[in-house]
Amino acid sequence: MIVPLAIYLHIPFCRTKCTYCAFNTYTNMDSLIEPFVDALIHEIRIGGESKPGQAVGTIFFGGGTPSLLTPEQIERILAAISTYFDVMLDAEVSLEANPNDITQEYLSELRQKGINRLSLGMQSANSSELKLFARRHDNDQTARAVSAARAAGFDSLNLDLIYGVPHQTLSGWDWSLQQMLALQPDHVSLYALGLEDGTPMQEWVAKGRLPTPDEDLAADMYELATEKLAGAAYEQYEISNWSKPGHTCRHNLQYWRNLPYAGYGPGAHGYADGVRYSTVLSPQRYIKALENVSDPSVFPHTPATHEAVVVDRSAEISETLIMGLRLTQEGINRKTFVQRFGIDLVELHQEVIEKYVNYGLLHVDTEVVRITQQGRLLSNMIFRELV
Ligand code: SF4
Incomplete structure (x- = not known):
């Protein structure tokens, strides 16, 4: 059976850094966005040319903040993927966005360019939690972003929420869930807050400036969410993900089924042809690595590949088990x-x-x-x- 490839594109730029975030993202680098887009297109070309005729079933713009790209930049990236890969007619094409970056006009353009699934980082409906996260939006902006997305023609919309936050109460979490359900997303992702090394949130907890999140309370929050979402006719299909019928995230299903995906962009990860790999982290080094390349690459390697590990059978079995058991x-x-x-x-x-x-x-x-x-x-x- 031929399995279509999933393509993940890492857009490593953010306006500001959220206090819990350990993703490979950079602020104050707007001047690099255009050279980055050129480099990304170059990496896509190299990837596609090293695997002629490779079918692609899903494309995911993640980050970072992909909604910092202009519709024209997104169009150029999608055109490159269509030129160098065989994109299926029913491909799922997702983009992550921050609620305060987007307007209906922007979203309408994205929809026309081929983005057909939108994921909004709502994170909370509670203003004190959004402040603690250093998010740039409030709950009204999330609601406006959802209306704008619907008006722009997005009929597949995800909202993310975070639970297990210092000072968060069960009733505060219930409030966020209610606000989120009122927006009627087609898909919901709920993440337990992780205290990642090097983040302000981790440091504040380590220094006692914030209480350590209570694991039992976080488990109660998860149970509450499970009940509420089932009551609102969402089907849980993965440990952290729920959807209305027909709205599971096909891109993420590819990961959970341990099937091949290519990752392009600084710090992106990929797994294809028995190799698990990552690209260089720094946007500057990424851009440099893709300048003036003439030698052909062997798929899935590109000149921006930083590390590549051959996955042997026993590792592939373990990974297939761990990922597959997440599918509830x-x-x-x-x-x-x-x-x-x-x-x-x-x-x-x-x-x-x-x-x-x-x-x-x-x-x-x-x-x-x-x-x-x-x-x-x-x-x-x-x-x-x-x-
Ligand atoms: S917007 Fe997303 S990627 Fe950027 S800092 Fe915040 S959580 Fe991280």
Whole structure:
């Protein structure tokens, strides 16, 4: 079976840095945006030329803040992908945006250029939490951005929220959920706040200026969200993701099914042809690496590749298990697993699987292995034992 490639594009620029964010993003680099777009197009060309005829099923502009690009820049990038890859007619083309960067006019242009799915970083409806995150928008701007997106013709819209935040209460979280549901997104992603090294949030907690997020309270928040979203007819399909029918994120499903994706842009990651790789982090080094390149590259490597690791069979099995068990409905199809690895998953991990089936954390039948409702909060423990 030929699997279409997913393409991730990392746009490494932000207006300001959010206090919890450890992504590879840079502020005050607007003058680099245009040379970066040229370099990205060059990297896409090199990637496509090293794999002629490669089908592409999804494209994802992530970041960073892709909505800092102009519609013309986005159009040029999409045109390059269509020139050097075989983009499927029904391709999902997503773009992440900050609620305060976008107008209906901007979004209408994006829609015309081929973006058909929008993901808005709502993060919270609570102004004190948005301030703590150093986000540049408020809740009214999120609501206006959603209306603008609908008016511009976006019929696939995601909203992100963060829970497990210092000082956040269950009722405050409930308020954010209610505000988010009132906006009727087609897809919802909920992320537990991670205290990433090097972020102000991590430093404030380490120095006692903010309380350590309470894990039990975060678990209650997750449970509350699960109930509310089910009550509003959202289907959970991944540990952190819910959708209305027909609105699952096909791009992210590619990751969770451990299928190939190419990552272009500074700090992007990719996994294709048995190689897991990343590109150089610095936008300046990225631009430089793609200047005056004449030698052909071997897919998925490009001149901007920083690190590449061959994934052996046992690593591929572990990664397929960990990613696949995140899919709460689909789980891991046993027949597909046998076709891919020549061995039955239940045979391979009989002891661990039996143990967690007995605890009620895993479900196994003749077709699938998947995590149960109770297993969702303990998934990391199960993953650790499976690798
Ligand atoms: S806008 Fe997104 S990528 Fe940029 S700093 Fe904030 S969280 Fe990070």
